[in-house]
Amino acid sequence: MNPLIDKLRATVGAPHVLTDGDLGAWEEDWRKRVRGKALAVVRPGSTAEVAAVVKACAEAGTSIVPQGGNTGLVCGGVPDDSGTEIVLSLQRLNAVRGLDRDNLTLTVEAGCILQSVQEAAEQAGLLFPLSLAAEGSCTIGGNLSTNAGGTQVLRYGNTRELCLGLEVVTAQGEVWDGLSGLRKDNTGYDLRQLFIGSEGTLGVITAATLKLFPRPAASLTAWAAVPSMEHAVRLLELAHGRLGPGLTGFEVMGRFALSLVSKHFPQQRVPFADESPWGVLLENADHESEAHARAQFEGLLEAALEQGLVTDAVVAENLAQAAQLWHVRESISMAQAQEGLNIKHDISVPISRIPAFCEETDALLVREIAGVRLVNFGHLGDGNLHYNVQAPEGADGPAFLREQEDRVNDLVYSQVRRFGGSISAEHGVGALKAGTLPDYKSPVALSMMRAIKQALDPKGVFNPGRVLHR
Numbered sequence: 001m002n003p004l005i006d007k008l009r010a011t012v013g014a015p016h017v018l019t020d021g022d023l024g025a026w027e028e029d030w031r032k033r034v035r036g037k038a039l040a041v042v043r044p045g046s047t048a049e050v051a052a053v054v055k056a057c058a059e060a061g062t063s064i065v066p067q068g069g070n071t072g073l074v075c076g077g078v079p080d081d082s083g084t085e086i087v088l089s090l091q092r093l094n095a096v097r098g099l100d101r102d103n104l105t106l107t108v109e110a111g112c113i114l115q116s117v118q119e120a121a122e123q124a125g126l127l128f129p130l131s132l133a134a135e136g137s138c139t140i141g142g143n144l145s146t147n148a149g150g151t152q153v154l155r156y157g158n159t160r161e162l163c164l165g166l167e168v169v170t171a172q173g174e175v176w177d178g179l180s181g182l183r184k185d186n187t188g189y190d191l192r193q194l195f196i197g198s199e200g201t202l203g204v205i206t207a208a209t210l211k212l213f214p215r216p217a218a219s220l221t222a223w224a225a226v227p228s229m230e231h232a233v234r235l236l237e238l239a240h241g242r243l244g245p246g247l248t249g250f251e252v253m254g255r256f257a258l259s260l261v262s263k264h265f266p267q268q269r270v271p272f273a274d275e276s277p278w279g280v281l282l283e284n285a286d287h288e289s290e291a292h293a294r295a296q297f298e299g300l301l302e303a304a305l306e307q308g309l310v311t312d313a314v315v316a317e318n319l320a321q322a323a324q325l326w327h328v329r330e331s332i333s334m335a336q337a338q339e340g341l342n343i344k345h346d347i348s349v350p351i352s353r354i355p356a357f358c359e360e361t362d363a364l365l366v367r368e369i370a371g372v373r374l375v376n377f378g379h380l381g382d383g384n385l386h387y388n389v390q391a392p393e394g395a396d397g398p399a400f401l402r403e404q405e406d407r408v409n410d411l412v413y414s415q416v417r418r419f420g421g422s423i424s425a426e427h428g429v430g431a432l433k434a435g436t437l438p439d440y441k442s443p444v445a446l447s448m449m450r451a452i453k454q455a456l457d458p459k460g461v462f463n464p465g466r467v468l469h470r
Contacts, residue, residue: 002039004057004060004062007056008040008042008053008086011049011053012042012043012044012045013045016042016044016092017041017043018041018042019041025070026038026041026067026087027041027078027079027087029070029078030070030071031073033075034431035081036078036081037080038079038086039085040087041086041087042086042087042089043089044088044090044092044093047093047167047169047206050169050206051169052173053088054088054171054172054461055172055173058171058173058459062085063085064085064088064204065079065086065087065088065200065463066088066090066141066205066462066463067142067200068090068110068141069134069138069139071134072427072428073344073428074424074427074433075430075432076199076200076428076463076467077430080431080465088204089111090109090110090111090204090206091111093111093206094109094112094113095108095112096108096116096117097109099121099212103181104211104212104213105181105211106120106126106128106212107165107179107181108140109141110139110141110144110204110207111139112140112141113135113138113140114130114132114135114138114139114140114143115135117130118131124212125215126214127212128211129156129248130148130162131150131151131152132149132150132151133333141206141208144159144160144196144197144205145196145197145205146197147159147160147196147197147426149379149382149425149426150426151249151251151283152248153379153381153382153384154247154379155247155285158426159196160196160197161211163196163210163211164180164181164183164210165178165179165180165182165192165209166191166196166205166209167205167206167207168195168205168206169203169204169206170456171202171203171456171458171459171461175206176191176203179207179208181209194452198467199430199463199467200463200466201457201463201468202456203456203457203462214287216286217289218285218286218288218293219286220284220315220322221281221282221283221284221315221321221322221326222282222283222297222301222313222314222316223271223279223280223325224280224282224301224312224313225271225272225279225312226277226310227276227277227278228277229355231278232380233352233354233380235280235309236351238300239282239300242296242299242300243300247283247284247381248284249281249381250379250381251281251282251381252278252279252280252377252380253279253281253329253332253377254277254278254375254377255273255276255279256374256375257332257336258270258328258332259273260332260375261328263339264334264338264339268324270328271328272311275311275312276311276312280380281325281326282297284296284300297315298315329377332377336375341391342375342388343388343401343405345385345389345413346386346424346425346426347387347412347416347421347422347423347425348382348383348384348385348421348422348425349385349416353419353421354380354383354385358387361387364411365389365411368407369407369408370392371393371395372389373390373392373393374387374389375390376388384426385425387412389408409436423437423440429466430467431465434470435469437469438469446468449467449468450468453468
């Protein structure tokens, strides 16, 4: 018997230390790109149990892979194939610890599903604005560890901006209680910012105090057809001026991306599908009234039509129509998966440079790889594109990935660097991009990151080989 496994069973209970049977739910990433092998999957039920598990693993020299809902896209939350790593699942830590209405804060444990966090806020008549396609299965701990983005970053910021405090288990098995709900606290280094976005490489987030907001009186959605990415950027500028902080979402979708939704989900109606190269999805949240929000929206779209920024537009008449429009946007990734294996890029570029980036990079890829198809969509409002590359029609998808993925990545990432962007906007680095990061991150930045890792996790207990290459 393995003494560590025995100790872990004694700590969290034998039913919560899984070593046999199908562990694919924890060992395989969401995109099914990699399948690892864990020494065990451990499911603690409290912060004290997490601390005890970490301490036992540190003493045994066994690495830990923290895992939330396992919805990550960069292979950062699954074990490698060595069979020596412990997967530490936080899903049992799912309690809502408290809501402070006057302070506009909610304290939850790391395993809370994002949708449950949204519902807890809604039941109190408040808003937690983080919104992702995976919100029914991703956890708040995972959202924090990857600094998740989503569709409302334009107004409310990434997850980092939505967190006021953390509870963290350190690599030594100690618990840092930093669950302050303070918005001002200048008493030294802001430690929470080290753990947010660190992808489980510095500590295990076990709970968080989150910002809440008053719910808007109305939230309206519109879809606009635009003739070019340049026109989309100009529309964004106009929307900022007309709607101000009411502009909570601004998504852009290319014609081919939308054609895949029409092809694979024909029951969905894609507005202006054959009429325009680009579609833009806008959301306007208003704290006065629906009538005021609609008047603002219609004034914006009328001005955009007059200026030639859009060729047609529609405003959702009710929540059901709004949900249908958002469902089209959220179905692009699923439609692309139905079309076949593809090369995904989660990039950010200064908004002002996105039109030139797309024009030049599109031409470069089409020239270098005959028949390649470009699935371009994303959060234009914050400069984040999911600039994906589909194999030529009829081509062997797995063969295309084997033969072309490294080349395509080099071409796209070189363009991202040339335009002053980032190779990872909201998905993180994980294991998938850890080997690539040194080519696109400054040596000084990497040196500081390694120094932080060495200071907080000198034995390399947490998530080795993720973010920072081994």
